[in-house]
Amino acid sequence: MGMVRHHAYTLLLQGQDILSFINGLSTNQVDGACTTVFTNRAAKIVDVCEVIPVGSHVALVGYEPSKSTVIAHLAERILGQSISLTDISELNDVFLGTDDESCPEDTTLHQSHFGTMYIIPVKHRWEATWTEEDWTEHRIRNLIPYHGHEITSKVHPLACGLGDLVHPQKGCYIGQEVLTRMRSRGKQGHRLVKRSNPVEKATTVGANESLMLERIQ
Amino acid sequence: MDCGTCETAPVIQVHAPDVVDVELTLTEKATDMLEDAFGDDRSHALLVGVLSGGCSGYMYDLQIVESTETPCQELNIKGFRVLVPTASSHLLDGIEIDYVDRLMGGGFKINNPNASASCGCGESFS
Numbered sequence: 001m002g003m004v005r006h007h008a009y010t011l012l013l014q015g016q017d018i019l020s021f022i023n024g025l026s027t028n029q030v031d032g033a034c035t036t037v038f039t040n041r042a043a044k045i046v047d048v049c050e051v052i053p054v055g056s057h058v059a060l061v062g063y064e065p066s067k068s069t070v071i072a073h074l075a076e077r078i079l080g081q082s083i084s085l086t087d088i089s090e091l092n093d094v095f096l097g098t099d100d101e102s103c104p105e106d107t108t109l110h111q112s113h114f115g116t117m118y119i120i121p122v123k124h125r126w127e128a129t130w131t132e133e134d135w136t137e138h139r140i141r142n143l144i145p146y147h148g149h150e151i152t153s154k155v156h157p158l159a160c161g162l163g164d165l166v167h168p169q170k171g172c173y174i175g176q177e178v179l180t181r182m183r184s185r186g187k188q189g190h191r192l193v194k195r196s197n198p199v200e201k202a203t204t205v206g207a208n209e210s211l212m213l214e215r216i217q
Numbered sequence: 218m219d220c221g222t223c224e225t226a227p228v229i230q231v232h233a234p235d236v237v238d239v240e241l242t243l244t245e246k247a248t249d250m251l252e253d254a255f256g257d258d259r260s261h262a263l264l265v266g267v268l269s270g271g272c273s274g275y276m277y278d279l280q281i282v283e284s285t286e287t288p289c290q291e292l293n294i295k296g297f298r299v300l301v302p303t304a305s306s307h308l309l310d311g312i313e314i315d316y317v318d319r320l321m322g323g324g325f326k327i328n329n330p331n332a333s334a335s336c337g338c339g340e341s342f343s
Contacts, residue, residue: 010218011229012220012226021269023270024268024269024270024271025269025270025274041272041273041274041334041343052218054218054220057220059218059220071229075229075231075232077269077270077274077275078231078269079267079268079269079275079302079304079305080233080287080288080302080303080304080305081269084228084229084231085228085229085231086220086226086227086228086229087226087227087229088218088219088220088226090226091219091220091226092218092219106218106219107218108218119218120218121218121219122219123219172270172271172272172276172341173270173271173272174270174271174272174273174274174343175272176272177272
């Protein structure tokens with residue numbers, strides 16, 4: 001099918017108990033490779049990140065415009081733990097797409113909530129095979145939310161199609177009380193839906209259909 | 218993924234907060250409960266720490282320890298050794314440790330003037 005360039009940053013976290021550190025700050029159960037959401041106290045999205053163990057380290061791949069916010073979010077909570085952050089964004093290109101694309105041998109493949117993620121060293125000068133329009137149509141067809149469209153700092157994960165990334169039974173994390181209350185009372189406000197054009201207040205506009213965050217009556 | 222050349226990638230400098238000389242107080246009730254817990258043996262210490270996580274971003278961590286490898290400030294309060302990790306000192310200066318005696322949600326409780334908010338169970342703060 002294809003792959004599109006993901007506007008991503010990649011941080012390498014080194015130190016002890018990295019997965020439990022991330023687990024304590026995000027919505028999903030983080031005990032290995034997964035997609036998780038960092039939220040603030042109001043449960044609004046800080047960033048949606050890929051957690052990818054790399055040997056004894058962990059790579060965190062997120063959306064480039066959120067990089068400085070995420071670094072600040074993590075850094076102020078390190079509290080003397082032996083955790084260091086290295087920015088390896090310049091060394092790798094990140095792509096999202098389907099799982100049947102050819103890629104160099106030293107590519108890291110990761111099953112993300114958004115599709116298959118390809119992290120390819122920049123030395124390969126790899127190019128996307130999809131245009132932004134291809135990616136948009138793929139997202140609409142498969143009801144995949146994306147940064148800057150459905151996923152913004154103004155919404156919480158349940159309202160924009162990221163409910164699968166909010167683990168129902170894990171312990172406390174930032175924003176957990178708010179999300180748990182919404183779920184238990186059945187009041188998440190909005191949900192991600194696909195509608196035929198024209199769509200008022202569409203978050204992603206396709207050729208025939210669009211995505212929107214619809215208020216739940 | 219290229220992380221084999223990490224030495225050439227920039228390590229992000231994490232700004233460590235200033236270390237402050239911690240002052241903390243124990244209420245009468247908390248003192249009574251610590252006396253019950255420690256007895257006459259004062260070789261152990263009360264470690265008052267902070268962990269990242271929880272509903273509000275930070276969680277209190279109270280432990281009775283003999284010693285710790287974590288760099289700490291050692292205080293002597295009402296005859297008890299109290300250890301406060303230096304990395305968390307800015308979050309714990311001025312706290313009052315209380316003990317709440319009730320069936321649900323009882324136990325040691327920390328009143329923290331540095332906390333702008335705390336979660337329902339009181340274990341987490343920001």
